[in-house]
Amino acid sequence: MNSRSMALLGMVLLAGCSGVQSPLVPSGDQAGALHNLFWLMVVVCGGIYLLVIAGLAWGLMRVRRQSATTSDHTASDKRLDKGVWVAAAVIVAGLTVLIVGSFLADRALFATRGQSAMMVRVTGYQWWWRIEYRDPAGNRWIETANELHLPAGRTTRVQLGSADVIHSFWVPNVAGKLDLIPGRRNQLDLTPRREGWFRGQCAEFCGTQHAHMAFDVKVESPATFDAWLAGQGRNATTPAASERGQGVFAQNCAACHGIRGTLAYGRAGPDLTHIASRRSIAAGTLPMSRGGLQGWIAQPQALKPGTAMPTIPLSAADANAVAQYLAGLK
Amino acid sequence: MTPDQRRIDQLDATWHDAPGLWGFLTTVDHKRIAARYIVTALLLMFLAGMLALDMRWQLSVPENTRMSPQLFNESFSLHGSTMLFLVSVPVMEAMAIWLVPLMLGTRNLAFPRLGAFSFWLYLGGVLTLWIAHALDITPDLGWFEYPPLSGPSYSPGHRADIWAQMITFTEVAALAASVNVAATILKMRPPGMTLARMPVFLWAMLVSSIMTILSMPAIMLVTSMLIADRMVSTHFFAPASGGDVLLFQHLFWFFGHPEVYIIFIPATGFVSSIVETFSRRPLFGHSVLVLAIMAIGSLAFGLWVHHMFAVGLPRLGNDFYTAASMAIAVPAGLQIFCWIATMWSGRPWLATPMLWMLGFVSTFVIGGLSGVMTASAALDLQLTDTYFIVAHLHYVLVGGAMFPLFGAFCYWYPKATGRLMSEAWGKLAFVLIVGGFNLGFFPMHFLGLMGMPRRVYTYPEGMGWDLLNQVATAGSAITVMGGLVFVANALVSYWRGRPSGPNPWHGSTLEWAVPAPTPSWNFAYTPVVSSLTPMWDEGPLKVVDGIAIERREVLVTTVTDAAPIYRQKSAGPSIWPLVSALAVTAMFLGSIFTPWAIPIGAVPIGAALTGWFWPERGRAKTGPFAVRA
Numbered sequence: 001m002n003s004r005s006m007a008l009l010g011m012v013l014l015a016g017c018s019g020v021q022s023p024l025v026p027s028g029d030q031a032g033a034l035h036n037l038f039w040l041m042v043v044v045c046g047g048i049y050l051l052v053i054a055g056l057a058w059g060l061m062r063v064r065r066q067s068a069t070t071s072d073h074t075a076s077d078k079r080l081d082k083g084v085w086v087a088a089a090v091i092v093a094g095l096t097v098l099i100v101g102s103f104l105a106d107r108a109l110f111a112t113r114g115q116s117a118m119m120v121r122v123t124g125y126q127w128w129w130r131i132e133y134r135d136p137a138g139n140r141w142i143e144t145a146n147e148l149h150l151p152a153g154r155t156t157r158v159q160l161g162s163a164d165v166i167h168s169f170w171v172p173n174v175a176g177k178l179d180l181i182p183g184r185r186n187q188l189d190l191t192p193r194r195e196g197w198f199r200g201q202c203a204e205f206c207g208t209q210h211a212h213m214a215f216d217v218k219v220e221s222p223a224t225f226d227a228w229l230a231g232q233g234r235n236a237t238t239p240a241a242s243e244r245g246q247g248v249f250a251q252n253c254a255a256c257h258g259i260r261g262t263l264a265y266g267r268a269g270p271d272l273t274h275i276a277s278r279r280s281i282a283a284g285t286l287p288m289s290r291g292g293l294q295g296w297i298a299q300p301q302a303l304k305p306g307t308a309m310p311t312i313p314l315s316a317a318d319a320n321a322v323a324q325y326l327a328g329l330k
Numbered sequence: 331m332t333p334d335q336r337r338i339d340q341l342d343a344t345w346h347d348a349p350g351l352w353g354f355l356t357t358v359d360h361k362r363i364a365a366r367y368i369v370t371a372l373l374l375m376f377l378a379g380m381l382a383l384d385m386r387w388q389l390s391v392p393e394n395t396r397m398s399p400q401l402f403n404e405s406f407s408l409h410g411s412t413m414l415f416l417v418s419v420p421v422m423e424a425m426a427i428w429l430v431p432l433m434l435g436t437r438n439l440a441f442p443r444l445g446a447f448s449f450w451l452y453l454g455g456v457l458t459l460w461i462a463h464a465l466d467i468t469p470d471l472g473w474f475e476y477p478p479l480s481g482p483s484y485s486p487g488h489r490a491d492i493w494a495q496m497i498t499f500t501e502v503a504a505l506a507a508s509v510n511v512a513a514t515i516l517k518m519r520p521p522g523m524t525l526a527r528m529p530v531f532l533w534a535m536l537v538s539s540i541m542t543i544l545s546m547p548a549i550m551l552v553t554s555m556l557i558a559d560r561m562v563s564t565h566f567f568a569p570a571s572g573g574d575v576l577l578f579q580h581l582f583w584f585f586g587h588p589e590v591y592i593i594f595i596p597a598t599g600f601v602s603s604i605v606e607t608f609s610r611r612p613l614f615g616h617s618v619l620v621l622a623i624m625a626i627g628s629l630a631f632g633l634w635v636h637h638m639f640a641v642g643l644p645r646l647g648n649d650f651y652t653a654a655s656m657a658i659a660v661p662a663g664l665q666i667f668c669w670i671a672t673m674w675s676g677r678p679w680l681a682t683p684m685l686w687m688l689g690f691v692s693t694f695v696i697g698g699l700s701g702v703m704t705a706s707a708a709l710d711l712q713l714t715d716t717y718f719i720v721a722h723l724h725y726v727l728v729g730g731a732m733f734p735l736f737g738a739f740c741y742w743y744p745k746a747t748g749r750l751m752s753e754a755w756g757k758l759a760f761v762l763i764v765g766g767f768n769l770g771f772f773p774m775h776f777l778g779l780m781g782m783p784r785r786v787y788t789y790p791e792g793m794g795w796d797l798l799n800q801v802a803t804a805g806s807a808i809t810v811m812g813g814l815v816f817v818a819n820a821l822v823s824y825w826r827g828r829p830s831g832p833n834p835w836h837g838s839t840l841e842w843a844v845p846a847p848t849p850s851w852n853f854a855y856t857p858v859v860s861s862l863t864p865m866w867d868e869g870p871l872k873v874v875d876g877i878a879i880e881r882r883e884v885l886v887t888t889v890t891d892a893a894p895i896y897r898q899k900s901a902g903p904s905i906w907p908l909v910s911a912l913a914v915t916a917m918f919l920g921s922i923f924t925p926w927a928i929p930i931g932a933v934p935i936g937a938a939l940t941g942w943f944w945p946e947r948g949r950a951k952t953g954p955f956a957v958r959a
Contacts, residue, residue, distance in 0.1 A: 019794070021781030041706070045699035083667065106707060182478055201781070201783055207471075211789065306399060
């Protein structure tokens with residue numbers, strides 16, 4: 001059977017896939033609960049499917065003794081009448097198992113809701129993510145973009161909001177998705193367990209560049225995380241020999257982008273204070289590199305058609321200087 | 331009773347359409363109207379299928395730049411809007427418009443001119459969307475255009491208006507068709523066809539028509555609110571001014587979920603008819619099937635929130651909708667059981683229509699079970715808006731509705747044309763379509779589980795999605811080839827097919843009593859029914875006389891017992907349905923650009939309707955009133 005051979009093929013492929021954005025490779029409590037529920041569903045539903053196909057095959061291959069259209073079916077129909085009840089009972093039993101399983105998984109997703117947790121604000125924009133951490137030391141929010149760091153083994157409470165249209169926050173290895181809805185604020189608890197890099201992506205169609213609205217997720221030990229957060233909280237240190245780049249940035253880019261510790265206060269685009277410490281550029285569009293930054297500055301509309309980042313006419317030397325400046329903002 | 335030639339000539343004279351173009355524009359013959367509906371829908375299915383193939387080509391390799399994001403977004407929006415609003419729902423109504431009067435032994439629908447009006451308005455919706463596409467104002471936000479993305483701030487221009495107004499067209503057309511079908515089934519059954527003796531097909535059409543009448547107002551309301559937001563700044567969906575974006579989703583899915591069953595329930599009617607005929611025994615579990623259809627029809631209105639599990643609604647509600655959504659597996663499962671039991675206790679004959687039923691069961695059940703998975707409010711958080719959903723919705727809509735439709739097409743094709751389709755080519759098309767479909771869509775379950783979101787125009791390398799996407803593309807291409815074989819078979823058979831005679835499959839219901847192709851008046855005498863399978867009863871079909879043949883007249887019976895109560899004049903050909911549809915079209919199109927189109931456009935509509943309903947001097951035309959008593 002076609003679908004079954006596909007299933008086998010799929011299993012083989014899954015074993016070899018990258019798994020940085022997959023519900024089948026759970027790396028957190030919430031994704032783990034859903035993963036267990038998924039396999040319960042597969043087993044129950046797969047069993048029902050096999051019963052249906054077996055019944056169909058039996059119905060077609062059975063030796064028949066009836067001879068005419070108008071022949072009497074009362075005897076066999078009496079047996080089949082009982083079959084209706086058996087079929088209904090099997091379905092109801094299967095559904096009962098699944099509904100109870102679903103309720104239990106749902107409880108697991110919200111098990112941490114009463115506990116205190118680290119707060120992170122995530123705001124969706126067309127097409128990038130503003131991410132703000134509550135500074136453990138003070139009353140301010142530490143802002144970054146398109147890269148989420150999470151301490152392993154601790155629960156992080158993500159507050160989801162949107163600045164424009166509906167988006168959906170999805171890090172499948174850690175938890176299920178939840179929408180970012182203008183005028184509303186949703187909360188999602190994440191309890192990652194396994195350290196490593198994962199990938200999240202917007203899951204609700206949000207316009208032209210919905211496909212390029214991803215973000216990187218780093219799950220790390222609490223100590224590493226604390227150090228990272230402290231680093232993100234510091235102002236930018238202007239790299240050596242980058243006065244020209246900083247000047248060009250202040251004139252051309254600072255209206256939209258902020259770099260803490262400089263006079264760049266723009267809020268329309270992502271904060272760039274520690275951009276070079278991130279793993280990718282433009283919400284997962286390009287890997288982070290000096291060349292990538294320069295290409296992005298020169299040709300944003302070619303790399304991500306429709307992005308709000310305009311093509312700013314800079315001389316080659318100026319573009320080079322800005323890229324060098326940004327590449328130094330670790 | 332065999333009618334004599336004089337009676338046939340008189341019926342021809344009474345029921346014929348004017349020749350040529352005028353007859354084409356004025357006809358109220360339900361068979362001609364339905365044929366137009368079906369041909370239009372199949373043509374659109376081909377066009378939307380080409381869009382799908384184009385998108386599959388784009389996705390066959392990562393980082394593909396063949397399509398721009400704008401073009402891809404337009405393609406999936408046009409594909410989804412066309413398939414759901416202009417193909418699936420209308421084609422099911424068209425099958426009802428064609429078959430319901432035939433299965434009832436009557437000569438036309440309850441409201442013949444409303445049937446014509448419904449088609450012309452549907453055509454208006456089709457042309458609105460596709461001419462807009464030719465003019466590059468294609469909707470580009472998917473088949474459900476959530477605000478604020480579809481609101482005035484994020485979608486300037488008229489793309490979203492075209493989408494919203496296309497829906498208004500098709501929904502008015504659908505309401506007209508549904509009212510017509512429901513009234514016909516309830517009031518025009520032949521003597522003896524009590525509700526208890528009504529074939530499952532008619533129950534399916536009745537229930538889906540009533541569902542259409544109950545659910546369509548919600549979508550017309552919500553798209554009108556969207557247009558009002560866009561045109562006169564009403565702020566229904568603007569959170570900054572006190573509106574709520576979720577209101578749109580609730581109203582949309584209050585229609586959108588029943589819509590799935592409005593497509594699926596007629597398909598269960600096809601399946602019931604075909605399984606009965608090709609198992610060569612009366613359908614097992616008639617009452618179970620009817621009750622299952624009613625249960626699905628009722629439950630369908632109580633589970634729209636399962637499209638919204640990821641928006642963060644209160645959890646108690648989510649639990650309720652989880653249970654309600656899963657509960658629909660009970661009636662659906664019992665239907666499957668009854669069909670298999672019918673085959674098991676009958677003598678299955680594996681002609682092409684029956685093969686499609688096997689394809690339906692083995693494919694649709696996968697879609698039903700993946701539906702059970704997504705019905706879980708918890709698990710849906712991992713599945714919704716991924717390729718798992720793309721797989722699921724195609725398994726239910728294609729496997730659950732299109733496969734039965736293709737089977738129904740092969741099954742009733744001889745009734746419409748008088749010729750049989752080729753079995754050999756039909757089987758080839760079946761293998762290519764069912765095989766290609768499963769090859770194309772089964773891998774999408776895995777793509778979703780590997781994290782691929784839906785509605786992305788490209789994806790990065792290294793995600794492990796490449797091979798499965800290529801398999802999916804290959805499967806889609808095979809399906810399209812199968813579709814071409816199917817269409818070629820239908821076209822060639824139209825001229826070259828073997829003559830079928832009136833009842834080539836030895837079918838059980840009344841439509842097989844009329845000659846093929848069917849004359850404009852359908853039945854020379856009104857049949858009388860004493861069982862669920864009148865064509866399989868002993869002896870010739872019993873009939874009653876008394877319905878006029880020198881004027882258009884039909885028999886009206888009681889709702890429950892189908893006891894004859896009176897003869898009813900049946901409206902003849904008229905140009906007014908077309909004129910009215912044109913006037914409505916002008917108003918709908920105008921209201922994309924200015925709110926003044928509504929008051930000003932109402933004037934020609936009023937004029938056209940006045941012409942339509944202008945009283946006819948019945949006495950002068952039809953003789954003394956006493957004759958009609």
